Amino acid sequence: MANKNASGEINPREWLVYHHNGKDGAFAFPPTRGHYRDCYQTMKLDRELVPAEGLNLALLVQGAYTKETPRWQKIKIDCFVKGYLIAPMRTLWIPHDDDLAGIILERDLEGEGMLTSLEGEGIPTSMRSQKNRLKENISSWTKGENGIYESPDKNLILVPEGSYNFGVHSASSFVKDGFVTAVFTAEGAEMLVKTAVDAKLKLLTWGYEVMSLTEPKWCIVDFNVDKDRFNLAGYNEGVSGGFSAFGVSRTGKARL
Numbered sequence: 001m002a003n004k005n006a007s008g009e010i011n012p013r014e015w016l017v018y019h020h021n022g023k024d025g026a027f028a029f030p031p032t033r034g035h036y037r038d039c040y041q042t043m044k045l046d047r048e049l050v051p052a053e054g055l056n057l058a059l060l061v062q063g064a065y066t067k068e069t070p071r072w073q074k075i076k077i078d079c080f081v082k083g084y085l086i087a088p089m090r091t092l093w094i095p096h097d098d099d100l101a102g103i104i105l106e107r108d109l110e111g112e113g114m115l116t117s118l119e120g121e122g123i124p125t126s127m128r129s130q131k132n133r134l135k136e137n138i139s140s141w142t143k144g145e146n147g148i149y150e151s152p153d154k155n156l157i158l159v160p161e162g163s164y165n166f167g168v169h170s171a172s173s174f175v176k177d178g179f180v181t182a183v184f185t186a187e188g189a190e191m192l193v194k195t196a197v198d199a200k201l202k203l204l205t206w207g208y209e210v211m212s213l214t215e216p217k218w219c220i221v222d223f224n225v226d227k228d229r230f231n232l233a234g235y236n237e238g239v240s241g242g243f244s245a246f247g248v249s250r251t252g253k254a255r256l
C-alpha cells in the first residue's frame with residue numbers, strides 16, 4: 001500500500017497500531033507533510049484515512065514518547081522535535097469586549113484553514129455565521145468539562161475567556177484548561193500530563209490575549225516539542241510549509 005504526501009511524492013504506507021480502553025486503531029505512517037491546507041486536502045482524497053483529532057492526537061504524543069520502535073522514534077524526532085504537528089482545527093480569537101470573548105474552535109477536516117473566502121469581519125464565512133448564531137442559540141450548546149461549550153453538531157467549541165491560560169502550566173492547570181480540552185479532550189489532556197511528566201517535559205500553551213484584540217483573529221492549531229517544552233499554540237496562520245498531519249484508519253484497523 002502506498003500514499004502520496006502533500007508534496008506529491010509516493011511513500012510506502014505502514015500502520016502504527018494502538019490499543020486504548022478496549023478499542024483498536026492505527027495511525028498511517030508516514031504522515032502527510034506540507035502546508036496546512038495541502039496536508040488535509042491530500043488526506044481528503046485518501047479512502048483509507050480520516051484526520052487524527054482529539055484524543056487520537058494525545059495518543060500520538062503518548063506513542064512518540066513511550067514507544068522505542070524505530071517508526072515511533074522517527075515521529076518523535078521528525079515531527080515533534082524538528083517540526084510541527086497540526087490539528088484539523090482553526091481558532092477564532094474574539095476580543096474581550098464581545099459577548100463571546102474567548103476562542104471558538106472549528107473542526108476543519110478538509111483543511112480550509114486560512115484560505116476560505118472571507119466576509120465582513122475578515123473571518124471565514126462559516127465561522128462568522130456560526131458566531132452570530134451562537135449569540136442567539138447558546139442555550140442549545142452543551143456545556144462540557146473545564147468550561148467549554150460544544151455545538152449540537154459537535155463541529156464547534158466555544159472556550160470562554162477565563163477558561164484558559166497561557167504560559168507554563170502545572171499538571172493540575174493543564175488538565176483543567178479549556179483550550180487544551182478543546183483540542184485534545186479532557187481524557188487526552190490527562191494523558192498528555194502523564195506523558196509529559198514521564199518524559200520530563202514542561203507544558204505550555206500559546207495564543208492571542210483577547211484583552212488586547214480590537215478585532216477577531218483566526219488561525220490554526222499546532223503543537224511541538226522545543227527542548228524540554230511541549231508547546232500547544234493557536235496563533236499560527238498555517239501558510240508556511242513544513243507541517244506534519246496524521247491520519248488514522250477509517251475502519252479502525254490496519255490494512256495490509
